[in-house]
Amino acid sequence: MLNFQENTDLIRYTTFWVQAKTKLFVEINSESDFLDLLETWEWKNNQHLFLGTGANILFTKDFDWLVVKINILWKNIVEKNDNNVVVEVGAGEDRNNFVERTIDQWWAWIENMISIPSSVGAAAFGNIGAYGMEAKDRIVSVSGINTTTKETTTISNSDCSFWYRESVFKQQFKDNFLITRVRFNLDVYTPDYILNTNYKDVQQYIADSRKEINIKTVSQAISEIRESKLPDRKTLWTAGSFFKNPIVSKERVALLRTNFVHLVSFDIPDDPAYVKLSAGQLIELAGFKWYKKGNVGVYDKHALILVNHGWATGKEIVDLAGEIQDSVQEMFWVSLSPEVIYV
Numbered sequence: 001m002l003n004f005q006e007n008t009d010l011i012r013y014t015t016f017w018v019q020a021k022t023k024l025f026v027e028i029n030s031e032s033d034f035l036d037l038l039e040t041w042e043w044k045n046n047q048h049l050f051l052g053t054g055a056n057i058l059f060t061k062d063f064d065w066l067v068v069k070i071n072i073l074w075k076n077i078v079e080k081n082d083n084n085v086v087v088e089v090g091a092g093e094d095r096n097n098f099v100e101r102t103i104d105q106w107w108a109w110i111e112n113m114i115s116i117p118s119s120v121g122a123a124a125f126g127n128i129g130a131y132g133m134e135a136k137d138r139i140v141s142v143s144g145i146n147t148t149t150k151e152t153t154t155i156s157n158s159d160c161s162f163w164y165r166e167s168v169f170k171q172q173f174k175d176n177f178l179i180t181r182v183r184f185n186l187d188v189y190t191p192d193y194i195l196n197t198n199y200k201d202v203q204q205y206i207a208d209s210r211k212e213i214n215i216k217t218v219s220q221a222i223s224e225i226r227e228s229k230l231p232d233r234k235t236l237w238t239a240g241s242f243f244k245n246p247i248v249s250k251e252r253v254a255l256l257r258t259n260f261v262h263l264v265s266f267d268i269p270d271d272p273a274y275v276k277l278s279a280g281q282l283i284e285l286a287g288f289k290w291y292k293k294g295n296v297g298v299y300d301k302h303a304l305i306l307v308n309h310g311w312a313t314g315k316e317i318v319d320l321a322g323e324i325q326d327s328v329q330e331m332f333w334v335s336l337s338p339e340v341i342y343v
């Protein structure tokens with residue numbers, strides 16, 4: 001049964017905790033709820049916005065819209081043998097909780113992506129990634145409902161146009177396709193499974209802790225590393241990394257390094273002529289670490305993280321982001337684009 005709420009306060013629906021109101025709000029718990037919603041007057045007469053955990057979204061104003069909160073929850077093992085497990089997960093499931101459950105089962109997949117808040121649907125939408133792994137590495141397919149034809153479609157990984165924090169769902173399918181479930185292919189962990197411990201921080205942690213390297217100790221290492229860099233979201237509100245790491249040609253980096261010798265860069269496996277620079281480092285070098293302006297600021301332990309110190313508006317955060325973008329542009333001739341989605 002659909003329960004429309006009017007004039008709803010959205011502050012608790014994003015991890016940035018900014019004030020915003022919407023004319024109409026509804027939660028859907030199943031695909032059939034969504035098909036029912038498509039027949040309603042409220043859907044047909046209002047612009048809509050889909051919302052998952054709200055961990056990567058910034059409200060910049062009040063809305064005259066229908067906000068649809070996706071609560072489609074279930075997990076189902078589709079196939080299992082000695083080596084692999086294929087699991088289908090509802091788009092509204094908490095992705096981090098799902099990662100933790102799979103590690104408990106000794107199912108290896110994207111254990112390096114532990115402790116990143118997001119829903120399962122948003123993980124596919126934004127192809128989230130960390131410590132050398134991306135959601136796309138283990139997604140078999142994404143299913144959803146086309147809002148125009150009302151048909152359920154399953155899109156295979158190769159048709160999802162996955163790229164660094166990008167997908168077809170963020171582009172062509174942005175407003176007319178609701179992701180309802182995602183299928184993942186996991187490995188049954190054995191000591192032969194090759195864990196991705198390439199990142200320096202991870203190697204250092206493992207060397208210091210002198211623990212046996214397995215899926216549980218590596219995920220614990222990553223969880224603790226992330227905790228040491230990120231604010232406690234219960235007391236300081238944030239959407240995590242605010243900008244994407246900019247992709248620039250190796251030639252440009254060589255030129256930049258004549259002035260900034262210690263610039264960090266990361267190789268892009270599919271693109272040998274380009275590298276990713278660290279947006280956090282550029283922002284720090286531009287002088288913004290520890291920066292605070294009114295209710296907003298840059299987190300003191302990681303400059304890629306913008307924070308709401310309390311009662312910030314979305315506009316204040318957008319203005320701070322703009323100030324950072326201008327300074328980085330001026331200093332490095334590099335343009336930063338937000339990973340966080342402004343609405």
Ligand code: EPU
Nearest residue numbers: 116129130131240241243244245264278280281284302303
């Ligand atoms: N750095 C600085 N100053 C800072 C922050 C970072 O100099 O204030 C330098 C670090 O010293 C390091 C480099 O920047 O050499 C990279 O920093 P880090 O390892 O923290 O990763 P990141 O590039 O800032 C990306 C992802 C994170 C992911 C980490 C680890 C993006 C937008 N962010 O951050 O993604 O956890 O790599 O792989 O690509 C997230 O938190 O949203 C996230 C999941």
